[in-house]
Amino acid sequence: MDKPALFCEQCGARLPLKARFCEQCGAAAAAPFTHPSQPTPKAADPHPIPPSASLEWIIGHVPVDHITNDRRGRVVQREGEMLITSQRLLYLYNGFWKDEERWFSIQSEWEQTLGGELGEVPMDKWRAVADAYDFAGPDWKALYACALDDLLRASQHNFALPLEMIVAADVTLNDDEQDRLNLLLEDNSRRQFMLYLALGRPCYHFLAEALGPARVTLAAVGR
Secondary structure: OOOOOEEOOOOOOEEOOOOOEOOOOOOEOOOOOOOOOOOOOOOOOOOOOOHHHHOOOEEEEEEEEEEEEOOOOOEEEEEEEEEEEOOEEEEEEOOOOOHHHHHHHHHHHHHHHHOOOOOOOOHHHHHHHHHHOOOOOHHHHHHHHOOHHHHHOOOOOOEEEEHHHEEEEEEEEEOOOOEEEEEEEOOOOEEEEEEHHHOHHHHHHHHHHHHOHHHEEEEEEOO
16 A cells, blocks of 8 residues: 655645655655554563462362251251362252262271271371371362352252351361361351361361461360
8 A cells, every 4th residue: 555645734735755845835844654653562560460369269178067957947967068268168068069978988098098997096197197188189180170159059058158257267176076167157157067087177277278367266175
C-alpha cells in the first residue's frame, strides 16, 4: 500500500514524499506520518503471585466418624473422610467416597511393619508410623485429582466449613480409645469427629497449617 501524500500546511500544495520544504511557498514541511509504535513491554514483576495462590488445594486428609444426631435426635456416627484445604474443611461421607477400604489396606501394611495390630503394639511406635505416612502419595492420587465441589454434591451428608467460620479446633490424642476432634464454630455450635488409626497428630498439623497454630490445640489423655 502507498504511503499517504503530504500537503503543505501553509498553502495546501502537494508535497513530494520526504520533502523538507514546500516547493510553492518555501514553508517547512510537517513531520511525515508514522504509525504508532508498539507499547514498551512491561518489566517482569519481581514478586509475581503464583497461579495457585487464588486456588484451593488439599493440605491433608484423615479418616473420621462424624458424630451427629439424626432427625429423631439419636446420636449417629457416619464414616467418612475429612479434607483440610487452603479454604475449607470438607467432610465426605463414605457412602460415596469409599476410602475406608483404602484405609483398611493401609492399616494392614502398618500392622505388618510393626508386627502387631493397633492396640497391641506400643502407641508411640504406631504414632511414629502414622506421622511418617505420605498423605499425598500414590494411594491418594485419585482424591487429589477430583473436583472438590463435585465430591461435595455426591451425598446429602457431605458438608463444607469455610475456615473463617472455625473459631477453634481441639485435637485430643487418646491411647485407650480413638483420637478426637472438636470444632467450635462462630455461631457457638460444635462439630465432633472421631479420628481413625491414631491420626490425631497428622490432623493437628494439617489444621494448624490451615487455621494457624493459635486456633488449634493438641492434648493427650489415657497415658
